[in-house]
Amino acid sequence: MKHPKVVAIGEIGLDYHYDFSPKDVQRRVFRSQIALARETGLPVVIHTREADDDTMAIVKEEGAGRVRGVFHCFSGTATLAAQALDLGFMLSFSGIVTFPKAEDLRAVAASVPADRLLVETDCPYLAPMPMRGRRNEPALVVRTVARLAEVRGVGISDLEATVAANFTRLFGG
Ligand SMILES: [Zn+2]
Known part of the structure; x- marks a missing residue:
């Protein structure tokens, strides 16, 4: 360590x-x-x-x-999200937020403060739509970012900058 x-x-x-x-x-x-x-x-x-x-x-x-830390591949309830945020943790979202039935999770993702938001692949699992079910890879995380940006009503490049800054703050440069 x-x-x-x-x-x-x-x-x-x-x-x-x-x-x-x-x-x-x-x-x-x-x-x-x-x-x-x-x-x-x-x-x-x-x-x-x-x-x-x-x-x-x-x-x-x-x-x-x-x-400090992050709840990775967050797919929990609004209650769990609130508890994690209260403790100062970040929440990281995967391709699940692009799945058609994930309305509740998208609502959670929309409400997370910008300085607590991360994205991830969970590679090789959880490839975002429309590659759902295929082997995930880092290149596909852009689709998760795009869906999250849409849900949060911000531009894709804005969200990219936000999660990059959050990553650096949590894990170092
Ligand atoms: Zn895991």
Whole structure:
């Protein structure tokens, strides 16, 4: 973690969908990983799936006010978004925001303050429309940006500048 190329700790978090590890083990490891972020000052990249309450409780207990980071591939509710934003976290949106049925998520994405917004591929998953279902790659993130810009009522280049600045602020130049 002291290597100059290490800019964050992640993905870390809880996944109760796949449940690859017992939940108590997931929670214990997540806590210790946030503790590492506290000690090193590195931001965290948080993954949470079907585990909103436990994820938020642990982030609050272990990291509130002391750890920075991002909820990656955000696909949660407006409630989870508000809680994450309250704790100072950024939210990162993937190709999901381009999917036809993702109206609720687009509403969340429209309401996130500009200085808390990131985008990502989640490559090789979650390719944006119209490539949904194909292998995702970094070049396709422009389609996610374009949809987000439309939803937020800003220009594409404005949004590009916004997320680039947010990235640099969170992860360093
Ligand atoms: Zn993830």
